Structures are given as C-alpha cells and as structure tokens.
Amino acid sequence: MRVIVLVKATEDSERGIARTPETMALMAAMGRFNDELQEAGILVSGDGLRPSSDGKRVAFDGPDRTVIDGPFPAVRELVAGFWLWNVRDLDEAVAWVKRCPNPMPGPSEIEIRPLYEMEDWV
Structure with missing residues (x-):
C-alpha cells in the first residue's frame, strides 16, 4: 500500500528555515529518521x-x-513537506509516524493518506 505522509505547515514553517542550533538539531533528527525509513525499505x-x-x-x-x-x-491547511511510503497497511504507517521526531519547533500535525492503486479502479 502506498501512502503520502503530509507534514502540515505551521507559522514557523511559513517563515522559512532559519539556521539556528534548534533547526539544525531538528534537521539532523529528521535525517536519522529518514535513514531508518530507507533501511526499512518503505x-x-x-x-x-x-x-x-x-x-x-x-x-x-x-x-x-x-x-x-x-x-x-x-x-494549518498547507503542507510543509511530504514522504511517499510503501507500507503493509495504514497501521504500519501510523506506527512509523509515531516514531517521527516532531517536525516543527512547536505543536504540529502529520496526515497520512492512502494513494489510489490500479485495483481501486477495476
């Protein structure tokens, strides 16, 4: 099952990236998480x-x-980033999102949406 995982925008993300120690640490944490996703093959x-x-x-x-x-x-309705994942089911996607570092300095949301597959249309 393919899903798109949408990192919702915040006032912080709409201001753009400021190179601060906090944002650099966040980027490093997200990089490690991306490495885990890649190693898991999703x-x-x-x-x-x-x-x-x-x-x-x-x-x-x-x-x-x-x-x-x-x-x-x-x-809050905008998207600040995305992943495209190939997972077994929505439960697996939720489990991975729960492991994700908070993508923003403050409160944030991540949305998971399944993509249509060819078999959905036949």
Whole structure:
C-alpha cells in the first residue's frame, strides 16, 4: 500500500528555515529518521517544501485560469513537506509516524493518506 505522509505547515514553517542550533538539531533528527525509513525499505520519496510565499496556485473555473500568488491563508491547511511510503497497511504507517521526531519547533500535525492503486479502479 502506498501512502503520502503530509507534514502540515505551521507559522514557523511559513517563515522559512532559519539556521539556528534548534533547526539544525531538528534537521539532523529528521535525517536519522529518514535513514531508518530507507533501511526499512518503505521510503519511496520525500522532501520539504518552501513557504507558500514562494508558491503560486492556479484556480480553474471552466475554461478560465487565474494565477494566485502566495502566501496562502489557512496555514494549518498547507503542507510543509511530504514522504511517499510503501507500507503493509495504514497501521504500519501510523506506527512509523509515531516514531517521527516532531517536525516543527512547536505543536504540529502529520496526515497520512492512502494513494489510489490500479485495483481501486477495476
């Protein structure tokens, strides 16, 4: 089963990365966790996203397209990073997320979403 694991954005992540001892320690801890994921054979891909102020959205309405510049509102609904994992089931994904270091300096959330597989469509 493939899942996407979404690290939800916070006010801190939307400010961007400041190279402080705290953030460098957090990055090292996340690096060790990524190594564990890779050694377990479940890590397919993953990365951090730049703040939404560096991004754009394209809104669709019939044939019309509107480009919206970041930053985007509702910070808690944004994504700051992701992993793509190949796991046995959602329980295994939850177990791995529980082992993850807190990805942010303060309170944070990680969301796990299964991807559609070809057999879901036939």
